[in-house]
Amino acid sequence: ETGVTQTPRHLVMGMTNKKSLKCEQHLGHNAMYWYKQSAKKPLELMFVYNFKEQTENNSVPSRFSPECPNSSHLFLHLHTLQPEDSALYLCASSQVVGQNNEKLFFGSGTQLSVL
Amino acid sequence: GIQVEQSPPDLILQEGANSTLRCNFSDSVNNLQWFHQNPWGQLINLFYIPSGTKQNGRLSATTVATERYSLLYISSSQTTDSGVYFCAVANSGGSNYKLTFGKGTLLTVNP
Numbered sequence: 509e510t511g512v513t514q515t516p517r518h519l520v521m522g523m524t525n526k527k528s529l530k531c532e533q534h535l536g537h538n539a540m541y542w543y544k545q546s547a548k549k550p551l552e553l554m555f556v557y558n559f560k561e562q563t564e565n566n567s568v569p570s571r572f573s574p575e576c577p578n579s580s581h582l583f584l585h586l587h588t589l590q591p592e593d594s595a596l597y598l599c600a601s602s603q604v605v606g607q608n609n610e611k612l613f614f615g616s617g618t619q620l621s622v623l
Numbered sequence: 624g625i626q627v628e629q630s631p632p633d634l635i636l637q638e639g640a641n642s643t644l645r646c647n648f649s650d651s652v653n654n655l656q657w658f659h660q661n662p663w664g665q666l667i668n669l670f671y672i673p674s675g676t677k678q679n680g681r682l683s684a685t686t687v688a689t690e691r692y693s694l695l696y697i698s699s700s701q702t703t704d705s706g707v708y709f710c711a712v713a714n715s716g717g718s719n720y721k722l723t724f725g726k727g728t729l730l731t732v733n734p
Contacts, residue, residue: 539720550627551709551724564720596664609654609719612711614666 511535514599514615521589522623529584529618531599539604540582541612542574545596557582558604589622596620625650625714627725635731636700644695644728646710654713654722655686657695661706669695669708700732 512533521527533540542554556564557576571593573585582599599615626649636642646655657669670677670684672693677684681700686693697704707729711722 541720550726551711553721556720558720564718566721598666604719607653607719609713611668611671612656612658612722613668614658617664617666619664 512599512601512613512615514618516618517616518619518621520621520623521586523589523591525589526585526587528586529597529599529620531582531584531615533580533582533599533601533613533615535601535603535613537601537603537613538579539602539609540576540579541600541602542572542582542584543598543600543614545598545617547595551598555584586620589620591622594620594622625652625712625717625723627710627712627723629708629710629725629728631728632726633729633731635733638700638702638732638734640700640732641696641698642700642730644697644708644710644730646693646695646712646725648691648693648710648712650691651715652688652691652712653715654719655688655693656711656722657684657693658709658711659704659706660709660727666709697730700730702732702734705730705732 539558544552555574575583596617598617628647659667674688681698683696707727709727711724
């Protein structure tokens with residue numbers, strides 16, 4: 509139990525499907541993140557939410573749509589994805605106080621395959 | 624943006640051996656973290672260490688911010704230490720939320 513729970517663990521979808529990834533953190537943190545991990549590439553930050561407000565959008569295509577209804581839950585809505593979007597999608601959370609952003613805690617990830 | 628280089632890219636050890644992993648970064652940082660990703664993909668935060676030295680059991684880390692590097696020491700390695708070790712940094716004066724990750728060091732510990 510890492511304190512950050514992601515579902516589903518695995519997802520296979522066609523390019524015309526619509527699906528959503530879910531993340532929940534039980535750590536009382538105020539910031540949540542979506543990261544993408546592709547083979548042979550460093551982790552890439554996609555989105556950041558602080559107190560439910562989106563503070564970072566790292567030039568992510570519009571076929572990825574985040575939603576943060578409260579500080580404990582984060583979703584990533586997927587539609588009309590491409591095969592190159594196949595990757596491990598990781599959710600994370602941290603506690604930000606002023607300028608201090610400390611330890612990042614990750615969920616187990618969703619392994620996404622787009623056919 | 625800030626560059627993060629980790630070395631070595633791959634490391635193979637016998638159980639019981641010690642090792643040092645290095646992380647070099649190209650600019651001043653106000654946040655540096657070390658992570659271990661196990662073979663099942665789970666990323667575990669090992670250290671938050673923008674400067675100084677910390678120890679946690681068989682692991683310790685040192686960051687010399689003025690010289691722009693950090694070291695992760697693993698002593699008496701065990702097979703469960705296998706996986707990828709990532710260093711991640713945030714640039715001083717940049718976004719507090721944006722950690723840039725290195726490509727990682729793949730560690731294999733053989734019994």
